[in-house]
Amino acid sequence: MLTKQQIALRIAKEVKNGQYINLGIGIPTLVANYIPDDLEIVLQSENGLLGIGPFPTEEQIDPDLINAGKQTITMVKGSVLFNSAESFAMIRGGHVHLTILGAMEVSENGDIANWKIPGKMVKGMGGAMDLVASAENIIVAMQHCSKSGESKLLKSCSLPITGIRCVKKIVTDLAVLEVDPEGGFILKERAPGVSVEEIKSKTEGKLILNGEIPEMEF
Amino acid sequence: MLTKQQIALRIAKEVKNGQYINLGIGIPTLVANYIPDDLEIVLQSENGLLGIGPFPTEEQIDPDLINAGKQTITMVKGSVLFNSAESFAMIRGGHVHLTILGAMEVSENGDIANWKIPGKMVKGMGGAMDLVASAENIIVAMQHCSKSGESKLLKSCSLPITGIRCVKKIVTDLAVLEVDPEGGFILKERAPGVSVEEIKSKTEGKLILNGEIPEMEF
Amino acid sequence: MINKTVKDANEAVRDIPSGAFLMMGGFGLSGIPENCIAALLQRDIRDLTIVSNNAGVDDFGIGLLLQKRMVKKMISSYVGENAEFERQLLSGELEVDLIPQGTLAERVRAGGAGIPAFFTPAGVGTEVAEGKEIREFDGKLYLMERWLRSEFSLIKAWKGDTAGNLIFKGTARNFNPMMAAAGKITIAEVEELVPAGELDPNQIHTPGIYVQRIFEGKNYEKRIEQRTVRS
């Protein structure tokens, strides 16, 4: 089973040179730490920045410079600031190539649920619905099962949906899976030491097995 | 009969303190010369400037600073530059209070035709359709009759329309008229020495006379 | 040039009535109209509807208006980080409309730009789509969304001039420019107010035409929600 850091590390391998990327809160944020230095990529923050840099030193802290998680940040060289309408014009217009975000549930047709648990407090969807409806490539970082052991890769989502038919790839603590446009999770890679049988038993949705399934390499 | 300068002078009296104004090409441009100095107003140029100043001196000429008529201009203090989408956001959103423009024909319900003469070369409507569909107050500056003596204040426009039910007031070489929301030109003022009868004979659309019609004062 | 200056926050918000429909700039606590919120707290008004991406925290920003029970309804994209908000919502004292952040930004932009409705893919197939027109363009489904316009927009900029031209700083820009344009009366508070003509016309973020009142604010706290530093 992968740690959160390993999930982030594995997702970082999906990043291609020249991409503009939006990273969600949680594991996705960790991905930034593992992107190879020789790749030219730009991180977008939907509150109005292209070119997120590392966290600031104490001296660099600026209350007027935060990311979408309201954390203090810095800018890299070549950054640009803009307003929220421009930010979502970028997202909706397909200019941000890759969105990496967390999920509570994903369905075998690529639906995602990650914003609301009925009966519990509702915090709102923030920019998630815009992001999943727009980016050409959407990768989900998540645990394969809930804390009580229920599969989070489902035939259909039980929670309120954030977006439909949008997830392309899922990296969990157990596996890398792609969503088949016809429906179903195509198992691409196993976490080290995890068997196909275990993944199958923990995937409620249709699991598609094509030939030998390799272990992930790091 | 008023000269073009006098038409502009009369229209300048309609300008109120604090207004943002778009002036069309021709007589409307002349209006700027007659706005009293004690009024704080701002002129908008739809190619991307609020705060049009006077024409430049030879030394001030800048090819990157023109008005919507492609003339070289200057900026006043407090000016701001923006793109064409922002410019028409201002216009369409009703932020520009007053549009003054020329017309080939106006109808008694406030329709205006000023962009196309079928059979002749078509140059395009530029920003006119956006302006007449949007501003809360639209004043037309025009000659009462064509060169061949035909009335240009009509029951309905014969030329292709620029916008419907939008003109609020018309200042011609003969008269000041308001468009009645119910239909008809309400005669408000006569040019010096011009009789009500002459105006009536030169207005094809319904002319509404309420009491004594005063001569314009300058 | 038209002078939009008012004396201070109290004068700027003096005529906002109970039941008013307001917009307030800011993302989290960044770029919020601190002085205007403080002045509103002095007024005896209630039943406000507020469009704002977030709802502040318990003891700062819009959270202060919630504490005084001045708010009837919030229109926001994300309202976590606020226990008093949660209490009022669950008890039925407060209404909330949750809107995807990009849709919120674009609806406000549309309000200022005179676009009564537009189509966006955000929310298709979700509960956000309920009751809305769905239409296919070029093989993809979109929702029709309406503009948002306010009676008063309360915004915060870094620098401004007496003509109402504004420059924002960093990510404190966020929703402020669109809300400026979408307000029937827009009140801008700025950290530094200069005479018209001192700002570069080519570097202004919000043209003064959108601003009806402007004043130089004071004592900005600029509270940080998540203070993160490099390890």
Next chain:
Amino acid sequence: MINKTVKDANEAVRDIPSGAFLMMGGFGLSGIPENCIAALLQRDIRDLTIVSNNAGVDDFGIGLLLQKRMVKKMISSYVGENAEFERQLLSGELEVDLIPQGTLAERVRAGGAGIPAFFTPAGVGTEVAEGKEIREFDGKLYLMERWLRSEFSLIKAWKGDTAGNLIFKGTARNFNPMMAAAGKITIAEVEELVPAGELDPNQIHTPGIYVQRIFEGKNYEKRIEQRTVRS
């Protein structure tokens, strides 16, 4: 940061094919991509569709492309000042779509922003409305208009950096920023190209994310159409 630099105009436009759908920035002759137009003139391509507010004059700007019969169709708001244009139009060699200027600007903006359609009051009751959906919102009539997106957008800025961030000057900004965002491949020519990091991130008009190729142009003529001076 991603480097978008190409060597020159010839390299930038090398793969624009016959029949391409292009956008070109500029208002009149102000802010037009002079270097890209010159490079296109060297290429043996034709049947271009060009979205541009105007069509240049006989011997400058897009007029040069018209002279070489490279243009099949213009999508513009105003096309006066051009005798060759008129000749080709009347003879049926050239097609033209005339669009209200604000609608043109917003359709291009919508293309970049992923808004497939929106409503505008411009053109209601006119021949522009023919074949379009008309809808009433809050008692006023509006037309539904579709987005415009290009295969290549050719734009001109004042300063730019290697990451594609752009700053425009004066009224030469006009349609350039929206066209940058609406292009699948956007080519920006700039008067001065600087390394990423030299421009103030708070003062950039067009974010580099919209620009795929950038180069420093040369020999800008910046012809003036109506040279007017104070008397």
